[in-house]
Amino acid sequence: MTESATEQPRSGVVARDDLVAYLLRLGDDALITAQRLGEWSARAPEMEEDIALSNIALDQLGAARLFLTYAGEVEGEGRDEDALAYLRQDFEFRNAQLVELSDTDFGTAIAKLLCLSAFQHPLYEALSASTDARIAGIAAKAVKESAYHLDHATMWTVRLGDGTPESHRRMADALDEVWPYTFELFESDAVTRRVAAAGVGVDPSALRDGWADTVGDVLRRATLDVPTTDWRPTGGRDGRHTESLGYLLAEMQVLHRAHPGANW
Amino acid sequence: MAVINATQATIRDAVASVVDPEIRVVSIEELGILRDVTVDDTGRATVTITPTYSGCPAMDVIRADVAAAARDAGASAVEVRTVLSPAWSTDLISESGKAKMTAAGIAPPEPVRATGRAVLLQIAVRCPRCGSPSTQELARFGSTACKSLWRCNECREPFDHIKAH
Numbered sequence: 001m002t003e004s005a006t007e008q009p010r011s012g013v014v015a016r017d018d019l020v021a022y023l024l025r026l027g028d029d030a031l032i033t034a035q036r037l038g039e040w041s042a043r044a045p046e047m048e049e050d051i052a053l054s055n056i057a058l059d060q061l062g063a064a065r066l067f068l069t070y071a072g073e074v075e076g077e078g079r080d081e082d083a084l085a086y087l088r089q090d091f092e093f094r095n096a097q098l099v100e101l102s103d104t105d106f107g108t109a110i111a112k113l114l115c116l117s118a119f120q121h122p123l124y125e126a127l128s129a130s131t132d133a134r135i136a137g138i139a140a141k142a143v144k145e146s147a148y149h150l151d152h153a154t155m156w157t158v159r160l161g162d163g164t165p166e167s168h169r170r171m172a173d174a175l176d177e178v179w180p181y182t183f184e185l186f187e188s189d190a191v192t193r194r195v196a197a198a199g200v201g202v203d204p205s206a207l208r209d210g211w212a213d214t215v216g217d218v219l220r221r222a223t224l225d226v227p228t229t230d231w232r233p234t235g236g237r238d239g240r241h242t243e244s245l246g247y248l249l250a251e252m253q254v255l256h257r258a259h260p261g262a263n264w
Numbered sequence: 265m266a267v268i269n270a271t272q273a274t275i276r277d278a279v280a281s282v283v284d285p286e287i288r289v290v291s292i293e294e295l296g297i298l299r300d301v302t303v304d305d306t307g308r309a310t311v312t313i314t315p316t317y318s319g320c321p322a323m324d325v326i327r328a329d330v331a332a333a334a335r336d337a338g339a340s341a342v343e344v345r346t347v348l349s350p351a352w353s354t355d356l357i358s359e360s361g362k363a364k365m366t367a368a369g370i371a372p373p374e375p376v377r378a379t380g381r382a383v384l385l386q387i388a389v390r391c392p393r394c395g396s397p398s399t400q401e402l403a404r405f406g407s408t409a410c411k412s413l414w415r416c417n418e419c420r421e422p423f424d425h426i427k428a429h
Contacts, residue, residue, distance in 0.1 A: 048403035048413070055405040062319025066348070137348035141318050144351065144429055152404060 013131070013198035020075045021094065022195045023135075024084075025237055027067030028095035030142075031085060032245070033116060034060035035252050036103060045106055052152060056113070059145040066138045086256035090246050091239040098181040100236075100245040107160060107167075107174035114153035115178060118214045119185045121146040122207050131199035154218045161222025172224055179227035184234045186211070191237075272303040278337035279311055285325040286408045287426075289368040292326060296356025299347060307340035314352050316429070317409040354410075354429045366392045371399075371414065371425040389425050391416035401425075 014022075037057035044050045065081050072079040079087075099116060103109040124146055127139035160171040186208040195201030219226055235241070256262070279301050280293040292298045292313065300312040311330050315323050327344045334342040354373035357365075362372035371392045388397040396418035403413040404427075411424045 048405070052403065052405035055409050058319035058321065058409055059317060062317060066318060133349065140351040141348055145317060148404065
């Protein structure tokens with residue numbers, strides 16, 4: 001589109017479509033994470049953990065709302081955060097598949113949170129210096145919150161991994177289960193390359209080594225092995241998702257779709 | 265007309281004294297989330313606030329309370345803006361705010377270290393009830409996003425602590 005460049009007051013160096021695509025990835029990772037974590041309210045192993053995971057979910061939801069609101073504004077087609085969260089179908093979501101996976105065990109939830117927060121923390125740190133002031137502002141808040149998420153996931157991974165034979169086995173199983181999905185987080189494509197070149201976004205492949213160091217260090221302390229796998233499922237950034245996302249969206253969207261525009 | 269008599273100072277004072285809905289002993293000014301209040305000649309107030317945490321659910325209530333306070337003080341119209349930058353920090357909580365938290369049984373935050381990853385480097389938190397430095401963290405996440413849950417080893421009372429952020 002020829003006018004896309006002139007319609008970018010906040011970041012004149014990336015095309016509108018690229019910025020929207022990038023913001024949806026950031027927002028959807030956070031939104032789907034929030035929805036999954038919310039499932040642990042009143043279901044976690046201890047009451048403090050109900051509160052902790054709900055708090056982390058709230059942080060993720062806060063970031064998601066800010067990113068999706070911005071995405072809707074840049075897109076310029078009248079979609080607000082609610083339209084983007086509640087009225088898109090599964091193939092329109094751009095989150096990495098890792099965050100949508102069902103939490104089949106508490107260990108799975110922790111393994112996912114560890115892998116995600118070790119990615120989000122340096123990502124938000126880098127985005128705090130984005131040439132897009134709005135993204136920089138959102139990231140500068142989120143980076144402080146994600147430090148807590150990483151810290152919390154680290155604490156549980158060490159506690160479960162270096163705990164009883166049963167907790168060790170379940171934490172190891174959980175890591176094996178989610179590990180193949182971590183590779184997608186670091187995939188570069190045309191969108192990430194262009195937003196990174198403009199200083200608006202981050203090329204996720206540049207975060208891979210630091211992530212491996214962070215997670216590897218936690219797993220060592222937890223007496224857990226770094227899983228090895230050749231299977232690297234992907235497609236979330238293009239709208240291809242696992243079966244789990246449909247069920248998650250059904251629950252998340254049912255109220256809004258049954259009562260459009262409903263308000264408290 | 266009330267609008268004509270409404271001075272910027274009275275509206276500003278009214279807005280500044282709005283209390284945080286989740287820590288009802290401190291005002292939004294003491295908490296450091298009130299960024300700016302302007303009132304034009306027609307009595308239209310523009311209030312700028314910043315959230316503590318990205319997903320702080322108290323923001324909607326704060327927006328409503330701010331608008332009501334400004335109107336009660338004579339503003340003809342109120343616009344409440346939310347800004348993110350610069351990001352809020354617990355270092356912005358005033359000394360009077362910290363003293364009121366302590367008096368209410370909530371341990372105030374220690375200064376944020378420049379290291380970025382301050383989470384793991386927790387210095388001793390004093391019990392807000394008996395003042396003992398012998399305390400322990402029970403849970404890193406508490407009743408609201410900004411708090412963690414602690415216990416005093418001396419007087420055995422549990423208490424909330426505002427996390428350095």
